[in-house]
Amino acid sequence: MWREKSNRPRSWIAPSFPLTVHVVSWVLGAILLAFVALPLIGLATTQSKTTLAEAAMMPDVRGAIALSLEGALLSALLAAMFGVPLGYVLARSAFPGKNLIGALIDIPLAVPHTVAGIALLIVFGRRGILGGPADQFLGLRFWGTIAGIVVAMLFVSAPYTVNAARLGFEAVDPRLEKVARTLGMGPWRAFLRVTLPLSWRSILTGLTLTYARSVSEFAAVVVLVYYPMTAPVQIYEMFLRYGLDQAAAPALLLLLVTLALFALLRAFAYGRPPRGEQR
Amino acid sequence: MKPLGVAVEALSLAIGTFRLKQIEFSVSAGEVLVVLGPNGSGKSVMLETIAGFHRPDSGRIFIGGRDVTLLPPEHRRVGFVVQSFGLFPHLTVAANIAIARRRPAGPSRADPADGPFPVGDVAALMKHFEIANLADRLPNALSPGEKQRAALARALAAQPALFLFDEPFSVLDAPTRDHLRGELSRFLRGFAIPAVFVTHDYTDAMTLADRIAILRNGELVQIGTAAEVSRAPATSFVAGYIGYENILAGEVINADVGRATVAVGDKAILVTTPNPLLSSRRHVRLCIRADDVHLRFNAQEDREQSLYTNRFRGKIVGLRAIGPVVTIDVDCGFIVRACILGRDAQTMTPMMGDLVSLEFRADRIHVAGE
Numbered sequence: 161m162w163r164e165k166s167n168r169p170r171s172w173i174a175p176s177f178p179l180t181v182h183v184v185s186w187v188l189g190a191i192l193l194a195f196v197a198l199p200l201i202g203l204a205t206t207q208s209k210t211t212l213a214e215a216a217m218m219p220d221v222r223g224a225i226a227l228s229l230e231g232a233l234l235s236a237l238l239a240a241m242f243g244v245p246l247g248y249v250l251a252r253s254a255f256p257g258k259n260l261i262g263a264l265i266d267i268p269l270a271v272p273h274t275v276a277g278i279a280l281l282i283v284f285g286r287r288g289i290l291g292g293p294a295d296q297f298l299g300l301r302f303w304g305t306i307a308g309i310v311v312a313m314l315f316v317s318a319p320y321t322v323n324a325a326r327l328g329f330e331a332v333d334p335r336l337e338k339v340a341r342t343l344g345m346g347p348w349r350a351f352l353r354v355t356l357p358l359s360w361r362s363i364l365t366g367l368t369l370t371y372a373r374s375v376s377e378f379a380a381v382v383v384l385v386y387y388p389m390t391a392p393v394q395i396y397e398m399f400l401r402y403g404l405d406q407a408a409a410p411a412l413l414l415l416l417v418t419l420a421l422f423a424l425l426r427a428f429a430y431g432r433p434p435r436g437e438q439r
Numbered sequence: 440m441k442p443l444g445v446a447v448e449a450l451s452l453a454i455g456t457f458r459l460k461q462i463e464f465s466v467s468a469g470e471v472l473v474v475l476g477p478n479g480s481g482k483s484v485m486l487e488t489i490a491g492f493h494r495p496d497s498g499r500i501f502i503g504g505r506d507v508t509l510l511p512p513e514h515r516r517v518g519f520v521v522q523s524f525g526l527f528p529h530l531t532v533a534a535n536i537a538i539a540r541r542r543p544a545g546p547s548r549a550d551p552a553d554g555p556f557p558v559g560d561v562a563a564l565m566k567h568f569e570i571a572n573l574a575d576r577l578p579n580a581l582s583p584g585e586k587q588r589a590a591l592a593r594a595l596a597a598q599p600a601l602f603l604f605d606e607p608f609s610v611l612d613a614p615t616r617d618h619l620r621g622e623l624s625r626f627l628r629g630f631a632i633p634a635v636f637v638t639h640d641y642t643d644a645m646t647l648a649d650r651i652a653i654l655r656n657g658e659l660v661q662i663g664t665a666a667e668v669s670r671a672p673a674t675s676f677v678a679g680y681i682g683y684e685n686i687l688a689g690e691v692i693n694a695d696v697g698r699a700t701v702a703v704g705d706k707a708i709l710v711t712t713p714n715p716l717l718s719s720r721r722h723v724r725l726c727i728r729a730d731d732v733h734l735r736f737n738a739q740e741d742r743e744q745s746l747y748t749n750r751f752r753g754k755i756v757g758l759r760a761i762g763p764v765v766t767i768d769v770d771c772g773f774i775v776r777a778c779i780l781g782r783d784a785q786t787m788t789p790m791m792g793d794l795v796s797l798e799f800r801a802d803r804i805h806v807a808g809e
Contacts, residue, residue, distance in 0.1 A: 335521040335605075341512035342490055342519035343539035343597045353538065357529045 200415070207412050215409035224394035225414055229421075231306055231390060232374035235313035239321035239370045244363055247325025252334065265323065268316050276315055277383025284311055284384065308385035316380050317373035324366025328359035364429045368422065375418055443468050443503050445489075445601050445633045450498035452488055459485055459657045462498070466601075466633040466650075471624075473644040474637045475680065476654035482637040485654065486603050489635065491515050503600030518594030518602045518632075522609050524586040526578035532589045533574040536561045539596040564592040568626075583615050584622060591626055602627070602634035608643065620646045641682055645669075653677045675724035675807045684729035684766070684776040688809075694718045698801070701725060704772045708749050714806040726805040729766060732777035735796040736787050747801040751775075755793045765789070769797050 215221050250262060268276060284291040284302040294300040302308035332355050340350035378392040389397060391414045399407035450462040459481050466472045476482045488495055489502075491512035499508045507515045519525075526535050565571040568588040578586060587607065594602065604623075608616045624647050627634055636647055644651050645665055652662040653676075661673040672678035675686050689701035689708065699710045699717040708725060716723050753771025765784040767777050775797060779787065789795070 333525070335525050336527060338487070338490070338492060338512070339519050339521060339525040340527075340538075341492075342515070342517050342599075342603075343593065344513050345538075346511070346513055354527055358527075 203408060203412050203415065207409050211409045212413060215413050218410070220389075220394060221391075221410045221413065224389050224391040224410075225417060227306065227309070227388055228375050228391040228414070229417070231309040231313055232371050234306070234310045235317060235374040236321070236367050236371040238310070238314050239318045240363075240367055243318050243321035243366075243370075244325045247322050247363075247366075248329050250322070250326045251329035265319050269319050273316055273377065273379035274383055277312060277380040280312055280315055280380060280384045284308065303385055304387055305385065306388070309381055309388075309390060312380040312384045313374035313377050316377050317370040320369035320373060321363070321366040324369065325359070325363045328362025328366075329355065331362065332358045361429055364425070368425045368429070371425075372418065372422065443600065443631075444470070445503075445635070446499075446501040447489065448499045448501075450485075450488065450495050450500065452484070452493055452495045454484060454493065457481060457484065457657060459488065459495075462657075462659055464652055464659065464662055466635060468633055469628075469631045470649045471627055471634045471636060471647055472650050472652060473648035474635060474652045474654050475639070475641065475644045476637075477639055477680070480654045481657040482639070482654055483605055484657075486605050486635065486637050489601075490517050490519055490603055516598060516600040518591075518597060518599030520587075520590050520594060520602070520604045520607050522606050524578075524583075524590035524607055526581075526586055526589055526593070528578050531575050531577055532570055532581070533561060533565065535578070535589060536564055536593045536596050539593050561596065564596055568592045583611055584619060587619050587623065588626075591623075595630075599632060602632055604634065604636040604638075606638050608638070608640070616640075616643075623647065641680065644681075651681075653680060671805060672726060672807055675726065675809055678724070678726040678805070678807050683726045683805075684778075685725075685727040685732070686807075687725040687727070687773055687775075689723055689725050691717055691721055691723060706751065706772045708804070709747065709801040710804050710806060711747055711801040712804055712806060716806050716808055720808065722809060724807045724809055726807055727775070727799055727803065729776045729778040731799050731803040732775055733798045734767060734769070734777050734779065734787075734789075735798070736789065736793070748798050749801060750796060750798045752794060752796050755789055755791055755795060758789060758791060760784070767795075769795060771797065775799075 246265075250258065271279075282288055284294075286292065286295070286303060288302075291302050294302070300307055302311055336354055336358070337350050340354045341347070345353060376392065377390075378396065381390055382393050382396075386393065391410070395407050395411050395414065398410060444465055444467040446465040447462055450459060452459040462485060464472065474482055474485065484493065487493055489500055491507070491510060491514075495508065499506055501507065502515055502517065526532075527538070530538065562571070565574060568591060570585060570588050570592065573581060573585055573589070578589070581589065590607075607623075608619060611619065620643060627647075636643070638644060648665050650662060650664050651668045653660045653668070653673075655676055661668060661677050668677065669681055672681060672683065678686055687703045687708075689703040692700045692702050692707065694700075694717040697711060697713060701708050701710055701717075701723065703725065710717065710725065751769075751771035753769040753775070755767055756770045756774065757766070757768030757776075759766045760781060763781050764778050765781050767779065767789055769775050769777060777797060779789075
């Protein structure tokens with residue numbers, strides 16, 4: 161995030177600790193950085209442009225990546241629609257059981273996603289308490305459809321949006337909303353002209369994380385809906401059938417596509433620093 | 440129909456365990472009422488209730504001659520200035536003012552009592568408050584004084600019939616506070632708009648107020664002009680809050696017409712200020728200003744003898760120099776604080792442990808309830 165330049169010269173070293181602490185911290189940190197970077201570099205270097213192009217031409221792979229992106233987009237939209245209001249309520253009101261709701265929101269982050277998939281199957285499956293009636297009365301099936309994929313993605317990724325929205329709203333001084341009301345704005349107008357402009361970056365960060373988590377979700381999706389295959393499922397399937405060499409190219413392709421999308425979203429959220437802003 | 444001021448009638452409200460109890464006051468056009476009270480006394484809740492953010496359990500609120508008790512904040516025509524002034528950080532100064540430009544809709548439309556500025560004239564407002572050159576700045580780039588002027592301009596843009604200030608200075612340092620008080624006072628005098636200013640700072644109250652109201656535990660304890668409240672605080676709480684240095688707990692020994700004797704510790708103090716409390720209660724508080732206590736450092740010094748002066752001898756147990764004043768605590772069976780000017784302290788040279796005589800006149804003692 162853009163910041164106003166500080167007058168104080170910035171030191172490489174935090175003044176509260178001696179140099180040795182910094183050296184040790186850097187060495188340990190560098191090991192972790194290498195641990196994260198090496199596999200990604202490895203994946204990138206094993207592939208040539210041609211193998212990547214070949215993978216990109218495979219209809220299965222293209223379809224799977226498109227399906228992943230589409231499902232994740234729907235999941236992020238649903239998270240925005242239902243999660244942002246929940247974030248607002250959690251930020252602005254005090255009620256008994258608020259901590260419980262906060263904890264419930266976070267559970268999908270802690271539960272193994274195979275477990276999440278099985279739990280979802282029980283509710284949204286053919287004989288599930290929602291899955292059955294939805295099929296019968298609405299013709300909406302959660303097995304073998306993108307609807308199921310979205311359900312699985314949303315379950316594991318919604319917490320990011322709710323939590324980020326909550327933090328964003330909490331950072332807006334409620335007194336500003338009150339002042340807005342006294343200036344003649346109704347509650348909705350005050351929200352749109354004061355609260356939302358001051359919290360949308362945080363909300364967008366949450367939606368980005370939800371989107372990212374949705375694209376990368378494997379276990380819950382594979383348990384609830386095997387077909388049609390999202391990109392992670394497709395890559396796993398190719399790995400099982402043809403081995404590492406065949407799976408690596410589409411894996412790199414998915415990596416590149418998602419990285420490009422995040423670069424775009426980040427540029428959108430943080431790209432244009434408004435004049436003089438300091439937060 | 441009420442005049443174009445503000446009236447609060449028997450306002451009561453309970454939020455959780457906190458209650459506002461039968462708040463009642465009025466402020467006329469152009470008058471500044473400062474509500475003084477400690478943290479947790481309910482100042483902000485009271486202000487927010489007037490602004491329309493809490494629905495009172497009972498009582499009525501009139502603003503600009505209208506009963507607004509049931510109206511939402513956006514229809515009440517109040518200008519609300521909060522701590523640190525509450526400018527919208529994402530909008531420039533001009534946009535902050537323009538956002539309020541629209542006249543609040545509702546029954547107020549027919550009201551002829553418009554402010555001094557034409558509706559929507561952002562430029563005129565900025566010119567009046569000398570912030571035209573800051574139009575494109577964001578609030579974070581403004582000094583506290585500029586923020587205050589922008590906030591006032593914005594509040595005025597919405598054509599308020601009442602100004603509400605919720606401790607706008609509470610995070611500022613002392614010199615800045617002092618400067619902004621002066622500016623605010625000057626601006627407020629320029630408009631015939633009543634104002635309610637809430638603070639826990641006694642100096643805010645004394646510099647800004649036409650009248651002062653003291654709030655404690657959701658209850659108005661006293662309301663009056665600054666001079667009235669400081670001359671005759673209704674309770675010892677008020678006396679302490681507005682800075683009485685000496686508040687002595689005493690027991691009334693005898694009370695005749697015009698004079699009474701009150702025991703404080705093992706000493707007897709003569710009181711000649713008429714006060715019904717002296718005949719109706721046994722336990723009272725004697726409030727004495729430090730500058731009404733006179734010290735004599737030389738025992739041989741010739742004294743004017745007066746029947747109506749209380750005189751004690753004691754030891755200096757505390758000395759503090761604050762600005763031009765030196766406060767001296769004397770233990771004469773009970774502790775009394777006196778003050779002298781720093782320049783006098785240089786010739787008198789009071790020292791810890793010195794024996795001194797102190798005097799205070801019987802008619803300079805204010806009697807308050809507990």
